[in-house]
Amino acid sequence: MRLGTLCGRAVGTLGLLGLLALAGLVAAAPAGTVTFAIPSEPPTVDPAIEVAGPGYRVLLQLYEGLLEYRGNTTELAPALAQSWRVAPDGTWIELKLRPNVKFHDGSMLDAETVKASIDRTKAVNRGGAFFLTTLKEVQVVDPMTVRLVASQPSVSLLYGLPKVFITGKARLADADRGAAFFATSGNGTGPYRLTRWEKGQQIVLDHFPDYWRGWAGNHAAQVIQRVVPAAGTQQLLLERGDAHLVVLASIGITQDPKELAAKPGMKMVETPAFRVTVISMNTQKGPLKDIRLRKALQAAFDYEGMVQVYKGYAEVPNSPIPRGFTAAYEASLPPFKRDMAQAKRLLAEAGYQGKPLTLSFIYTETEPQARLAGLLMQQSVQELGITVNLEGKPFATLAAQIANLETAPDIQATLTMTPRSADPGELLRTLYLGNNAGKSFNYSWYASADVDRLLAEADRTFDDGKRMALYREIARKLIDDAPSIWAAYPKLVEVMRDDVQGYTYSPLNYSGIFSFYPIWLRH
Amino acid sequence: MSPAAFLIRRLCGVILVILGITLVTFVTLHLFPADPARLLAGPGADDAQIQAIRRDLGVDRPLPVQYARYLRDLVHGNLGRSIQTGQPVADDLAKRLPATLELAMVTMVVYVGLSVPLGILAAITRGRWPDLLIRLVAVGGLAIPPFWLGFLLQLVLYRELGWLRQAVGRIAPSLPPPPFLTGFYLIDAPLGGDWAAFGSAAVQLVMPVTCLVLSRLGVGVKLTRTSMLEVIGSDYVRTARAKGLAERAVLARHALRNALMPVVTAFGVQLGYLLGGTLVVEVVFGWPGIGQYAIGSITAVDFPAIMSVTVVISVFFVLANLVVDVLYLYLDPRIRSA
Numbered sequence: 011m012r013l014g015t016l017c018g019r020a021v022g023t024l025g026l027l028g029l030l031a032l033a034g035l036v037a038a039a040p041a042g043t044v045t046f047a048i049p050s051e052p053p054t055v056d057p058a059i060e061v062a063g064p065g066y067r068v069l070l071q072l073y074e075g076l077l078e079y080r081g082n083t084t085e086l087a088p089a090l091a092q093s094w095r096v097a098p099d100g101t102w103i104e105l106k107l108r109p110n111v112k113f114h115d116g117s118m119l120d121a122e123t124v125k126a127s128i129d130r131t132k133a134v135n136r137g138g139a140f141f142l143t144t145l146k147e148v149q150v151v152d153p154m155t156v157r158l159v160a161s162q163p164s165v166s167l168l169y170g171l172p173k174v175f176i177t178g179k180a181r182l183a184d185a186d187r188g189a190a191f192f193a194t195s196g197n198g199t200g201p202y203r204l205t206r207w208e209k210g211q212q213i214v215l216d217h218f219p220d221y222w223r224g225w226a227g228n229h230a231a232q233v234i235q236r237v238v239p240a241a242g243t244q245q246l247l248l249e250r251g252d253a254h255l256v257v258l259a260s261i262g263i264t265q266d267p268k269e270l271a272a273k274p275g276m277k278m279v280e281t282p283a284f285r286v287t288v289i290s291m292n293t294q295k296g297p298l299k300d301i302r303l304r305k306a307l308q309a310a311f312d313y314e315g316m317v318q319v320y321k322g323y324a325e326v327p328n329s330p331i332p333r334g335f336t337a338a339y340e341a342s343l344p345p346f347k348r349d350m351a352q353a354k355r356l357l358a359e360a361g362y363q364g365k366p367l368t369l370s371f372i373y374t375e376t377e378p379q380a381r382l383a384g385l386l387m388q389q390s391v392q393e394l395g396i397t398v399n400l401e402g403k404p405f406a407t408l409a410a411q412i413a414n415l416e417t418a419p420d421i422q423a424t425l426t427m428t429p430r431s432a433d434p435g436e437l438l439r440t441l442y443l444g445n446n447a448g449k450s451f452n453y454s455w456y457a458s459a460d461v462d463r464l465l466a467e468a469d470r471t472f473d474d475g476k477r478m479a480l481y482r483e484i485a486r487k488l489i490d491d492a493p494s495i496w497a498a499y500p501k502l503v504e505v506m507r508d509d510v511q512g513y514t515y516s517p518l519n520y521s522g523i524f525s526f527y528p529i530w531l532r533h
Numbered sequence: 534m535s536p537a538a539f540l541i542r543r544l545c546g547v548i549l550v551i552l553g554i555t556l557v558t559f560v561t562l563h564l565f566p567a568d569p570a571r572l573l574a575g576p577g578a579d580d581a582q583i584q585a586i587r588r589d590l591g592v593d594r595p596l597p598v599q600y601a602r603y604l605r606d607l608v609h610g611n612l613g614r615s616i617q618t619g620q621p622v623a624d625d626l627a628k629r630l631p632a633t634l635e636l637a638m639v640t641m642v643v644y645v646g647l648s649v650p651l652g653i654l655a656a657i658t659r660g661r662w663p664d665l666l667i668r669l670v671a672v673g674g675l676a677i678p679p680f681w682l683g684f685l686l687q688l689v690l691y692r693e694l695g696w697l698r699q700a701v702g703r704i705a706p707s708l709p710p711p712p713f714l715t716g717f718y719l720i721d722a723p724l725g726g727d728w729a730a731f732g733s734a735a736v737q738l739v740m741p742v743t744c745l746v747l748s749r750l751g752v753g754v755k756l757t758r759t760s761m762l763e764v765i766g767s768d769y770v771r772t773a774r775a776k777g778l779a780e781r782a783v784l785a786r787h788a789l790r791n792a793l794m795p796v797v798t799a800f801g802v803q804l805g806y807l808l809g810g811t812l813v814v815e816v817v818f819g820w821p822g823i824g825q826y827a828i829g830s831i832t833a834v835d836f837p838a839i840m841s842v843t844v845v846i847s848v849f850f851v852l853a854n855l856v857v858d859v860l861y862l863y864l865d866p867r868i869r870s871a
Binding site: 045050053054056059135136139189190193194206208209210211212234236237238239240242243246247249250252376404405406407409410411413449 | 568572582687833
């Protein structure tokens with residue numbers, strides 16, 4: 011009896027302790043400050059303007075879209091909208107908004123706010139508007155439902171929604187539509203608020219207590235993005251523990267991240283990314299107009315050498331579509347490989363056997379891998395008697411030179427391409443749509459009526475299976491037309507302090523851009 | 534010529550020089566084969582978007598019209614709106630300029646404070662060990678590139694020895710910057726009674742100032758030494774000595790004032806260079822000055838921002854030279870009477 015009572019009490023006590031522990035866990039307050047050393051501060055944090063780069067690093071913490079990508083997949087998931095449906099003919103998307111979502115200024119999310127915010131993004135007509143090109147109108151169906159009416163059925167509109175951030179409407183009525191306010195401040199629904207921006211020094215983000223997902227579990231109370239321009243100094247801060255995370259552009263290019271990660275208190279996170287390194291060949295001017303020459307360069311290129319350019323953190327590609335797009339990616343295609351016999355044969359067919367050939371190759375001088383790709387190209391084609399003249403340029407000059415066919419070079423090493431949408435159509439349109447020839451990133455001046463038609467058809471096709479089949483067809487067509495050398499699938503490598511927990515790779519963002527909500531520090 | 538007439542003449546010259554600088558910078562920038570509208574629009578933009586941005590920026594107008602507008606705005610103190618940040622450039626610069634000025638001023642004080650005495654010491658101990666040691670340190674500093682020196686200081690003082698707790702920034706990240714009065718933390722912090730911020734701001738200056746001073750010390754020391762040696766060997770100093778004056782009085786009253794003439798000129802020029810030359814040091818030490826702002830502006834082909842940074846640096850350069858001219862009036866009676 012006594013024993014039974016004791017056992018009962020013990021069980022009761024343990025249960026109580028368990029409940030208390032659980033309650034403690036649920037009620038755990040966010041704690042600690044995560045410091046992130048960033049190479050440059052954003053010129054603006056206006057969500058209608060920034061869709062990539064340093065501004066996006068801040069925006070991802072302050073704002074949310076109506077939809078988001080689930081974890082590290084390309085699957086759409088509810089965010090500020092809790093559900094959505096697409097019209098049978100694809101001409102509108104109706105989204106039911108999540109109730110009880112607060113903006114940082116205390117106002118509540120509703121359909122009028124969503125309309126005002128998207129209208130502003132469209133009117134500003136900069137970065138964010140890129141995803142809204144087919145949007146005709148935002149209709150308020152009821153206080154918590156909006157309908158996005160498109161000018162044509164458009165998959166790109168749906169898949170762009172995670173990148174169209176929703177702002178509170180308080181400042182949207184300002185004479186400048188909130189331009190001055192949003193450039194340096196924020197009013198979103200995201201987990202962190204922008205509390206202090208010491209220009210050129212640091213951006214301080216504090217957790218937003220009323221965040222709709224709540225703060226159960228482990229989270230950081232504060233995130234500091236500290237401007238540390240010099241890569242060497244960033245590394246020193248990381249080694250001393252004054253920074254928990256860094257954006258080291260050189261990692262995986264000029265320095266093996268393993269060396270840095272081997273130092274005490276560090277760790278390395280390596281993830282296959284949705285990226286492809288593209289070397290564009292001019293399809294409309296000069297000797298490379300001849301497809302046989304383009305194919306000869308493709309065959310001569312040293313793909314294994316390119317993997318070494320990335321210090322081994324890359325794979326040899328087999329398609330213009332990055333491997334991360336599992337549904338559109340065709341694993342059965344053979345990987346590209348160096349075949350000098352084939353290259354020589356194609357060169358002879360094009361009438362260049364024993365004939366001198368000089369090609370111009372320009373690259374962005376701030377991108378070390380682009381220069382190394384150029385050097386590799388020089389070496390790769392030396393045996394064929396082809397001379398490649400390399401020239402590094404600032405991005406602004408390079409873009410202007412390529413935009414004009416008269417001045418466009420024979421070859422250009424595009425930056426590593428990271429898609430901006432979870433639908434591969436965005437990447438393919440950016441690189442190969444005829445209308446984008448010379449601009450966007452269609453630096454090959456590629457224009458194919460077939461590919462344009464297939465891309466347009468894919469954007470109208472909401473059936474995933476059919477759309478992916480179209481993308482696979484486009485990829486095969488591109489391989490046949492050879493507008494580019496798809497040089498590598500680079501991985502994403504981050505080096506951080508080993509007390510950083512919860513880091514989640516964000517496949518559709520550039521290196522060093524991710525949400526801080528799941529991140530916390532182990533003490 | 535009276536000092537007032539001298540000043541007016543010099544000021545007119547200053548205005549003409551600045552006007553010339555704006556013209557050259559404006560034309561050069563617009564000849565640069567880059568399109569800020571295209572950069573601003575981003576890679577996904579179509580031609581209509583790019584054209585709309587060109588109109589907004591006013592870069593679709595003929596060049597002379599753009600320049601005339603620029604000058605009109607400049608006279609009214611309007612430096613334009615930054616293409617990158619969308620903010621008035623004057624606001625951006627107001628936040629950045631004090632950081633660079635504070636760094637340059639403190640560097641100048643330490644630089645002059647070390648160069649002159651060390652130069653004199655080297656001159657009067659010519660050929661002996663203090664002279665050799667001073668020259669070795671001074672020339673050594675000149676020979677080391679500032680970015681390398683900066684990194685070396687961080688490596689030793691921050692990482693290895695841990696004497697300095699922060700490697701970058703104007704103030705420790707845990708402290709809020711002092712409320713903006715002059716933008717100089719060393720002035721604003723004590724005025725606001727925030728001694729912790731003052732201490733932190735002073736400590737944060739140690740590495741960048743050391744780096745800038747060491748990389749210039751050689752010039753100041755060698756100039757002072759050479760000038761001093763020249764004067765010490767002159768007839769009037771020999772005469773002063775022959776009159777039986779004490780060596781200290783000979784040096785202080787007769788030699789130093791004359792020896793300082795070329796040194797002052799050099800310091801004026803150095804101050805001008807310093808404003809534009811803190812760039813590398815600003816990058817290494819994450820110093821939020823106009824150097825860093827200039828780099829960002831150049832990368833983004835931000836015409837209004839590049840123009841303004843160039844004009845501001847030029848104005849300071851020209852003004853520094855004007856100050857030197859005024860100092861001449863005081864130091865050299867021949868100019869006053871000329």
